[in-house]
Amino acid sequence: PEPHKNAVGTAALDRDGHEGTSSVDATDQTKEETGTKWVAHPSLNRSSKDGRPAGEMHTANIITQNVEGYMRVARDPEGDGDFRADHDYTKLEAIVDRMEAKNIGAYCIQETWDYGDEFCKDIGRGYFLWHHNYDERDTREVEGRQVRRGLRRGVAIILNQEFYDAWKEAGSVEPVTSSTRREHGGRVIGITLKFPKIDSRGKKIKDSKGRQGYLNFFLMSVYMPSLEKKLEEGEVQPHGDFIRNELNPILRDAHRDAEIIMGGDINASIGIRVDADEKVLGPNGMDYRCSTVTSRAREDDVLNLLTQQCMRVQNTYFTHDEYATYFHKSDKLPVMYNIFATSQSIHKRVRDCKVVDSGIESDHDAVMISITIATMKYKARVVPRSTVSWRRIFEDPSSYQQLFITELKTPVDADTDYSTFNEKIVGAGKKVATVVEEKIKGWFELYSSELRPLVEVKDRLCHAIKRERDETKLEEMRAEKQRQQKVV
Numbered sequence: 001p002e003p004h005k006n007a008v009g010t011a012a013l014d015r016d017g018h019e020g021t022s023s024v025d026a027t028d029q030t031k032e033e034t035g036t037k038w039v040a041h042p043s044l045n046r047s048s049k050d051g052r053p054a055g056e057m058h059t060a061n062i063i064t065q066n067v068e069g070y071m072r073v074a075r076d077p078e079g080d081g082d083f084r085a086d087h088d089y090t091k092l093e094a095i096v097d098r099m100e101a102k103n104i105g106a107y108c109i110q111e112t113w114d115y116g117d118e119f120c121k122d123i124g125r126g127y128f129l130w131h132h133n134y135d136e137r138d139t140r141e142v143e144g145r146q147v148r149r150g151l152r153r154g155v156a157i158i159l160n161q162e163f164y165d166a167w168k169e170a171g172s173v174e175p176v177t178s179s180t181r182r183e184h185g186g187r188v189i190g191i192t193l194k195f196p197k198i199d200s201r202g203k204k205i206k207d208s209k210g211r212q213g214y215l216n217f218f219l220m221s222v223y224m225p226s227l228e229k230k231l232e233e234g235e236v237q238p239h240g241d242f243i244r245n246e247l248n249p250i251l252r253d254a255h256r257d258a259e260i261i262m263g264g265d266i267n268a269s270i271g272i273r274v275d276a277d278e279k280v281l282g283p284n285g286m287d288y289r290c291s292t293v294t295s296r297a298r299e300d301d302v303l304n305l306l307t308q309q310c311m312r313v314q315n316t317y318f319t320h321d322e323y324a325t326y327f328h329k330s331d332k333l334p335v336m337y338n339i340f341a342t343s344q345s346i347h348k349r350v351r352d353c354k355v356v357d358s359g360i361e362s363d364h365d366a367v368m369i370s371i372t373i374a375t376m377k378y379k380a381r382v383v384p385r386s387t388v389s390w391r392r393i394f395e396d397p398s399s400y401q402q403l404f405i406t407e408l409k410t411p412v413d414a415d416t417d418y419s420t421f422n423e424k425i426v427g428a429g430k431k432v433a434t435v436v437e438e439k440i441k442g443w444f445e446l447y448s449s450e451l452r453p454l455v456e457v458k459d460r461l462c463h464a465i466k467r468e469r470d471e472t473k474l475e476e477m478r479a480e481k482q483r484q485q486k487v488v
Contacts, residue, residue, distance in 0.1 A: 058198075058372070058373045059351055059370045059371065059372050059373065060105040060106075060162075060163075060370070060371050060372075060373045061102065061103060061104050061105055061368055061369070061370050062104070062105055062106045062107075062108065062219070062261065062263065062340075062368065062369050062371065063098075063099075063104050063106070063107050063108065063263070063356070063358060063359065063366050063367065063368045064107075064108040064109075064110075064221065064263025064264060064265075064338060064339075064340060064366065064367050064369075065107070065108075065109065065110070065338065065359040065360070065362060065364055065365070065366035065367070066109075066110040066111050066223070066265040066326075066337075066338060066362060066363075066364035067091065067095070067109050067110070067111060067112070067359070067360055067362045067364075068111055068113075068361075068362040068363055068364065069091065069111060069112065069113035069114075070089070070091045070092040070095065070109060070112050070113070070114065070156070070360075071089055071091060071092065071112075071113060071114065072089075072090050072091055091360055091361065092123070094360045094361075095107055095109075095158060095360055096123065096124070096125060096127050096158070098358050098359070098360065099127065099158065099160060100125065100127075100160075102358045104160065104358070104368075105159070105160050105162055105163045106157060106158065106159050106160070106163050106219060107157070107158040108155075108156075108157055108219070108220070108221035108263035108264070109155060109156040109157070109158070109221060110154075110155055110221060110222070110223035110264060110265045111152060111153065111154060111223060111265070112131060112133065112153075112154030112155065112156050113151075113152060113153075113154055114131060114133060114154050114156075115133050115134060115135060115136035115150065115154070116131070116133060116134075116135055116136065117131060117132050117133070117177070118130065118131040118156075119174060119175060120167075120172075123158070126160060126161040126164075127158055127159065127160055127161075128158070128159050128164050128167075129156060129157075129158050130156060130157045130158075130159075130175050130189060130191055131154065131155075131156040131189070132154070132155055132156070132175065132177040132178070132185075132186060132188070132189040133150045133153055133154035133155070133180075133185065133186035134148075134149040134150035134153070134180050134185045134186050135180070136148070138150070138180065138185075149180075149185065149186075150185060150186040153185070153186035153187060153223065154186050154223075155186065155187060155188060155189045155221040155222065155223050156189065156221060157175075157189060157191060157219060157221050159191075163193060166193040166194055166195045166217075167191060167192070167193055167194075169193075169194040169195070169196065169214075170192040170193055170194035170216070171192075171194075173191070173192045175189050175190060175191045176188070176189070176190040176191075176250055176253075176254075177189050177190075178246045178247075178250075179246065182245070182246070183238065183241075184225070184238070184241070184242045184245070184246045186223075187222065187223045187224070187225070187242065187246065187247075188220065188221075188222050188223075188246060188247060188250055189220065189221050190218055190219065190220035190221075190250060190254070191218075191219055192216070192217070192218055192219075192255065192258060193216070193217040193218075193219055194214050194215070194216050194217075195214065195215040195216075195217070195373050196212055196213070196214055196215075197212070197213035197214060197215060215259070215373065216255060216257050216258040216259065217258060217259050217260075217261055218254045218255065218258040218259070218260050218261070219261050219263075220250075220260065220261065220262040220263065220264070221263055221264060222247065222262055222263070222264030222265070222266075223264060223265050224239060224242060224243075224247075224264065224265065224266045224267045224268070224302070225238040225239050225242050225267065226267040227239070227267075227294060227295065227298065239267070239268070239297075239298040239301055239302075240297070240298075240301045243301050243302070243305050247305065248305060248308070248309075251305075251309045252309075259342065259343045259345060259346040260309070260311060260341075260342060260343045260346075261340065261342050261343075261346070261369070261371070262311070262340070262341045262342070263338075263339075263340050263367070263369070264338070264339065264341075265337055265338050265364065266302050266337060266338075266339055267298070267337055268290075268295075268298050268299045268301075268302045268337070269286065269288050269289055269290055269295075269299060269335045269336065269337070270289070270299050270302055270303055270313065270336075270339075271285070271286070271287055271288060271289045271299075272284065272285040272286070272287050272316050273316065279307075279310075279312065279344060280303060280306045280307055280311065280312055280313060281303075281312075281313055281316045282312070282313070282314075282316035282317035282318075283316070283317075284315075284316050284317065284318060284319050284320070284323070285313075285315055285316040285323045285336055286323045286324060286334070286335065286336045288335065306341055309343075310343060310344045310345075311341045311342060311343055311344065312341065312342060312343075312344050312347055313339050313340070313341050314339075314340045314341070314342055314347075314350050314353035314369055315336060315339050315340060315353050315354075315367060317347070317350070317353065318352055318353050318354060320354045320355070322354075322355050323336050323355060324336060324355070324365070325337055325338035325355055325364055325365045325366075325367060326338065326363065326364050326365070327363075329363075337364065338364055338365065338366070338367050339367065340353050340367055340369040342369075346371070349371050349372045349373075350369060350370070350371055350372075351370040351371065351372060352368075352369070352370040353367065353368070353369045353370070354367070354368060355367055356368045388426065388429035388430055388433060389433040390429060390433075392433045393429060393432060393433050400432055400433055403431075403432045404428055404429065404432045404433075407427075407428035407431050407432055408424060408425065408428040411424050411427070411428075412424050451488065454484065454487055454488050455488060457484060458481065458484040458485065458488060461477060461480060461481050461484060462481065464477060465477050465478065465481065
């Protein structure tokens with residue numbers, strides 16, 4: 001039978017609404033655990049507890065986007081924002097509308113253009129906001145005058161009810177953020193989520209010790225610095241300093257059992273895979289790297305970080321028509337600045353990662369990643385193959401192979417599915433070349449007629465030694481025991 005078109009990836013709609021295939025390296029789609037298959041079995045047509053058909057994998061969608069401010073601000077004729085004018089939160093409301101309409105579990109935001117820290121703020125309709133930036137009163141001196149810190153910064157994460165429950169399950173831990181006491185505040189926020197492992201029937205999946213199993217995620221929104229056009233004397237580009245002193249420690253200190261999901265604006269063109277052994281980048285994406293020394297150093301900083309943390313840029317592992325998320329204002333050069341990078345160990349759960357039109361009005365396009373949260377777990381029926389001499393069938397085409405083909409033709413037709421076909425192959429092999437296995441006797445069983453009397457004598461001697469109190473007789477009995485042991 002013809003395999004499903006999304007056997008490796010998933011059928012997806014590209015940005016123009018056409019159906020395409022999201023493919024991923026098949027070698028990376030590994031099993032969840034040895035001896036256990038994680039699949040959506042098509043024969044299950046009952047419904048799960050949350051209303052999904054049984055057997056359907058529960059896939060969570062997460063979006064990342066540089067929204068260029070989630071508040072609407074007045075702009076001058078050149079398009080620059082006037083932050084002194086009144087502004088409103090209609091863009092934030094639009095984000096919630098999109099999350100509700102597209103069933104988005106989490107929204108990672110960069111450049112909120114808002115101030116202060118907000119932890120678990122209820123923004124209505126079952127959605128919650130975590131926000132981080134400098135306080136509005138924080139200032140720094142630039143060319144002899146005081147300016148606000150974090151003017152075009154701010155990062156946030158919005159969760160729907162399901163992801164909010166996962167945050168509660170993780171202990172309602174406060175978010176991890178970049179330090180506002182240094183130069184890179186308002187650039188990193190991360191929260192811990194804990195999803196109970198539940199199969200597609202709504203049944204809890206337990207671990208090897210019988211306890212409830214969990215999927216732990218560390219979800220991050222990251223806004224990396226861009227290149228500074230003007231540097232004061234003694235200053236260096238902020239990218240490397242930000243990675244070494246802010247981002248890398250946060251990633252390093254993440255819970256060891258948590259899978260990292262980082263949505264961010266990296267402000268760097270990292271290209272695609274150039275080495276077959278490379279694990280960070282895949283074969284898809286935008287094959288573009290900057291030519292200037294400063295820009296290449298920034299890209300190398302990002303790739304070195306992802307390599308050290310064993311992460312993968314998921315945008316580059318799936319085939320789509322569009323990868324650009326931003327166009328430079330000067331030369332309109334398309335670049336892929338917005339990415340999802342995850343732990344390598346979670347790669348097997350990623351179903352798709354692509355540029356989407358589900359974001360809000362901004363100069364950056366949104367990127368969405370789809371991750372399998374819960375699946376149907378079942379153990380395949382074990383078919384004993386040790387009784388079939390496959391080598392005999394393979395090496396003797398004139399007799400055994402012909403008989404095997406004849407046996408196989410009868411029960412198989414065009415409607416036979418893969419599982420049934422596999423069983424028919426084993427059944428035909430049994431009929432043609434069954435090997436009768438004999439139980440091999442152990443060395444003791446082979447020589448039991450000779451060994452058993454000697455062992456019984458030695459055992460009686462051991463018991464006698466325990467009861468004997470005469471030292472002279474004990475010495476004689478111990479010598480006899482050693483002799484009997486050598487005989488045995």
